[in-house]
Amino acid sequence: MIKLENVTKTYKGDVVALRGASVDIQKGEFVFLVGQSGSGKSTFMRLLNREEVPTEGQIFVAGKDIGSLSSWKVPYLRRNIGCVFQDFKLLNKKTVAENVGFALEVIGRPRHVVVKQVPAILELVGLGDKMLKFPDELSGGEQQRVSIARAFVNRPLILLADEPTGNLDPETSVGIMRLLDRINRTGTTVVMATHDRGIVDTMRRRVIELNRGVIVRDQHRGVYE
Amino acid sequence: MALRVEYLVRETGNNLRRNVALTIPAVLTVAVSLALFGVSLLLGGGADRFTQQWRGGIEFIIFMNPDASQDQIDLIQNAVNTSPEVKKWKYFDKQMAFDEFRELFKDKPDLVNSVTPDILPPSYRVVPQNPDADAVTALAAQFENQPGVKQVRKATDVIKDVESLTRYIKIGLWVTSIVLFAVSLLLILNTIFTAMTARRREIEVMKLVGATNWFIRVPFMLEGLIQGVSGAIVAVIATSVFNGQVFPRIQRLEILKDFRVDSGQLWTTSIWLIVLGCVIGVVGSLFGVSRYLDV
Numbered sequence: 001m002i003k004l005e006n007v008t009k010t011y012k013g014d015v016v017a018l019r020g021a022s023v024d025i026q027k028g029e030f031v032f033l034v035g036q037s038g039s040g041k042s043t044f045m046r047l048l049n050r051e052e053v054p055t056e057g058q059i060f061v062a063g064k065d066i067g068s069l070s071s072w073k074v075p076y077l078r079r080n081i082g083c084v085f086q087d088f089k090l091l092n093k094k095t096v097a098e099n100v101g102f103a104l105e106v107i108g109r110p111r112h113v114v115v116k117q118v119p120a121i122l123e124l125v126g127l128g129d130k131m132l133k134f135p136d137e138l139s140g141g142e143q144q145r146v147s148i149a150r151a152f153v154n155r156p157l158i159l160l161a162d163e164p165t166g167n168l169d170p171e172t173s174v175g176i177m178r179l180l181d182r183i184n185r186t187g188t189t190v191v192m193a194t195h196d197r198g199i200v201d202t203m204r205r206r207v208i209e210l211n212r213g214v215i216v217r218d219q220h221r222g223v224y225e
Numbered sequence: 226m227a228l229r230v231e232y233l234v235r236e237t238g239n240n241l242r243r244n245v246a247l248t249i250p251a252v253l254t255v256a257v258s259l260a261l262f263g264v265s266l267l268l269g270g271g272a273d274r275f276t277q278q279w280r281g282g283i284e285f286i287i288f289m290n291p292d293a294s295q296d297q298i299d300l301i302q303n304a305v306n307t308s309p310e311v312k313k314w315k316y317f318d319k320q321m322a323f324d325e326f327r328e329l330f331k332d333k334p335d336l337v338n339s340v341t342p343d344i345l346p347p348s349y350r351v352v353p354q355n356p357d358a359d360a361v362t363a364l365a366a367q368f369e370n371q372p373g374v375k376q377v378r379k380a381t382d383v384i385k386d387v388e389s390l391t392r393y394i395k396i397g398l399w400v401t402s403i404v405l406f407a408v409s410l411l412l413i414l415n416t417i418f419t420a421m422t423a424r425r426r427e428i429e430v431m432k433l434v435g436a437t438n439w440f441i442r443v444p445f446m447l448e449g450l451i452q453g454v455s456g457a458i459v460a461v462i463a464t465s466v467f468n469g470q471v472f473p474r475i476q477r478l479e480i481l482k483d484f485r486v487d488s489g490q491l492w493t494t495s496i497w498l499i500v501l502g503c504v505i506g507v508v509g510s511l512f513g514v515s516r517y518l519d520v
Contacts, residue, residue: 049433072437079435091427106436108229154434 001027001189007057017043019213030184032200033193035210041193082151082159086166088143090135097131103150125149141172161192197224236444240420251412255456258405259498263464265398266494272391285365285379287349297373313352332487413509421517442514453506461495
């Protein structure tokens with residue numbers, strides 16, 4: 001599903017964020033990306049979403065080399081990749097339902113699809129009774145559930161989660177991880193960057209560790225360190 | 226598709242409403258620049274008509290009697306043709322005179338219908354070697370009182386003044402309107418930029434979930450287009466008012482009675498203004514979105 005072949009990403013001023021990374025992630029896998037701040041986790045995620053292009057090497061998503069993808073095709077790639085962030089990135093002037101529906105609306109899905117899928121996905125994330133609330137009326141955990149609902153409403157092949165529990169207390173984090181696990185069981189590949197040792201050690205999934213842009217460990221059923 | 230149209234209308238409407246403090250100056254600047262341009266077009270048209278008979282350095286016209294004999298016509302032709310003081314000349318027969326009359330008075334069909342080529346005088350239009358007033362007067366005098374000649378009419382100073390004055394006014398209006406075009410483009414660009422900055426979070430989310438650049442761009446471009454077209458509509462109204470109120474006053478002066486704009490020209494000018502309004506709006510907003518949306 002995701003394949004990196006000797007990928008290097010260098011930013012201006014010769015800052016190397018990722019060096020010679022080669023990874024093969026199968027469909028339906030759940031992968032933790034761990035490492036200290038500045039180790040290259042975010043660059044790794046941004047490369048998968050084509051927010052960045054590799055300086056060297058190739059990245060394949062669903063068999064396509066996304067580095068050589070022309071820019072007008074990038075939106076169509078992104079429709080297959082859901083993204084969840086630490087800061088949720090919700091629109092405060094829209095209700096929960098509107099936030100989720102927005103993701104379908106802007107890719108041109110017809111209204112009857114929006115009307116049908118939004119309540120269903122909000123039920124799935126446990127927010128069926130909060131559709132008309134605004135984000136600032138929700139707790140952090142609930143806001144992250146909205147963000148996950150938005151990322152998953154289009155049934156993407158891949159879900160990228162960049163520190164999704166970074167702003168949440170441990171109890172709420174467990175709920176979010178259960179939700180991501182449930183999504184993963186539907187066949188969606190999940191790649192999650194995290195600092196949360198407890199979660200990684202509890203879940204025992206594949207762990208890729210980055211250190212100064214280099215993959216130093218790739219372990220199945222791994223732990224944080 | 227229905228959703229997309231609804232989305233476009235809603236988003237464009239929201240942008241215009243949120244941005245009203247910037248939208249109004251942008252629309253007004255477009256309106257002023259286009260109105261000046263429109264007036265310069267009308268003024269140019271009016272002046273062209275006024276000076277039509279005198280273009281190309283023609284200093285006097287020898288009008289023959291409508292019933293002048295062919296011998297009399299040939300005699301005058303021979304005289305202008307052999308005179309060393311005549312640089313160029315052109316013969317206008319009755320049909321050409323009628324065509325010109327029809328063109329000059331095309332917005333007065335009753336007048337045109339009451340005239341036939343027979344009653345119009347043929348004429349010679351003369352460009353002398355020396356355009357000085359004394360030389361022209363002396364040369365024109367040679368043809369007065371010749372058999373078959375009805376009248377020799379000289380280009381008056383007024384015609385020359387009007388020609389040069391309208392030329393300067395037109396240049397002035399053009400320069401001003403070009404500067405204002407640039408200002409309106411920048412104002413629209415700024416409005417679009419502000420609208421996009423206000424919605425940067427939304428745009429970020431749109432990009433993340435896979436909205437195409439065009440989907441993101443179009444509401445902002447429509448906003449620019451609406452600003453341009455609104456400005457153009459105001460300009461068309463202003464130009465029509467100018468045409469209705471100011472030109473009739475100009476025509477009241479006997480000497481400037483031929484200074485006229487017909488309704489066809491007003492239509493052409495209006496279409497030009499609307500097209501230019503669209504161009505300003507779309508180009509301004511296109512610059513705005515392309516600078517912001519580097520996906």
